Amino acid sequence: MTQAAARPAGRDGEVPGGPLRAAVPLLREIGDLKRVRTAGSGGVSMAERAFCRSWAELVRGGAPDRIAVRACAAAVAGARLAGIDGPVLRRCGLAADEAVAVLERSVAQHADRVGPVTAGLLRGALPDLVEDPDEGPVPGFAAVLCAQPRAGATCPGRPRLMVEPPESHGDHCWAVAVYGVLLAETFDAAPGDVFLLGLSHHLHNAVLPDAGFAGEELLGGHLSAVRARLTRQALADLPPALAACVEPLLALREGVDAPAARAFHAADVLDRVLQVRHHARAAAFTAEQALEELDLVHPCAVSGFHRAVLDAAETG
Structure with a gap:
């Protein structure tokens, strides 16, 4: 590790190469949960289910930090277990402590990919993941974002690069939220803040179909007002206290001065590039x-x- 990478991460705008390189293989595996589906899910990916579940828990008044760590622990366990989550293990006849032990073995395979504080938080959250979560209302925008496809790679003045199947905005927002929690320690950020920002950073796309960077350029001077108007509409679906937490965090999208902003932007750009690399690897796959x-x-x-x-x- 270079001297620069060994310094305290997330300070003075520094980009900590060592921790980021260590995390990428885990982020890549977690990203595959966008493509994992199980029977009875109505074709919804594991990522989309987790996206909606997190919003439901937030709407019920759950603490963002706790929800963030639980969602992240489930994602890390799912990197290898895929659809075999805690409730499935319990339905298969395992006792609660046996189910936790299975989740712990999966999480332990990635112990060297995250910081020590984060690793401890993930382990501590696993006992909360072995029973079916309480069902609750999901904001209307959450379901729409799970049906709204991402544009993929676009560039002004050029045809878009189409890849099938496209990920949804629910997939992407969930991945950014989870990656952000995993990187929060690296950037000295609060996990709950990064998680909320990741979940909510595309609220406007519940109404605005995604045409990517090329479409945004064509909207020109209208883009900022349209995004702000549609974001306010989505925030109106949330309880006032939750909306008041989310709205100021969305301003962090415009810079990298705050630790939460750096963790978010790192997670966002990594997910966008890892998604494209997934399609490239899939296209080149051999028997x-x-x-x-x-x-x-x-x-x-x-x-x-x-x-x-x-x-x-x-x-x-």
């Missing part, structure tokens, strides 16, 4: 990668027979 690197035909009691079948069938 050999699955067979050789990922052990598609993995060691088991009958793996010898499996390989004999493949050799005889000449599947290559």
Whole structure:
């Protein structure tokens, strides 16, 4: 690690390379929860479900810091467990402490990817994740953002780069919120502030379809007023106390002076680039990668027979 990367992170506008490089593999795996779906979810991704669940908890009056850490702990556990979350483990017959132990094993695989304070917070939140969460009302904009596709990569004066399937704004906002919590320690930011900012930074897109940077440039001088007007409309769906917490945080999008702003912008740009890299990797994927690197035909009691079948069938 360089001397610059070893200094206290998040001060004087410094970008801490070491912690960011360490976090990227975990962020990439968490981002895949945008593409994980389970039976009975109506086709909604794990990320979108978590996005709506977080808003429901906030509307019920939950503390943002606690909700942020719980959501982040669930995301880190889900990086390897995917749809096997705490409630699923309980429905499979595991006792609460057994379910927590499974979640702990998953989180422990990423212990070296986050700061020590964050790692402790994640472990402490796991016992809260083993029972079905209380259902509650979700703000109208949350469901709409989960149905509103992201534009993808656009550039003024050029055709957009279309990738399928597109992520939703619910996917993206959830990922930015969770990444921001994971990076909060690095930037000396309050996890709850970064989480709220990540969840809410695209409220205007509940009404405004996303045409990306190219579309924003064409809106020109109208963009700022449109964004402000639509954001106020969305905030009106929230309890006044919660809206009063969210609204000033949204101003942090315009700079990087505050620790929460730096953590947010780091999370936002990382998610945008990792999303594009996901599509690039998917387009270049080969069967050999699955067979050789990922052990598609993995060691088991009958793996010898499996390989004999493949050799005889000449599947290559």
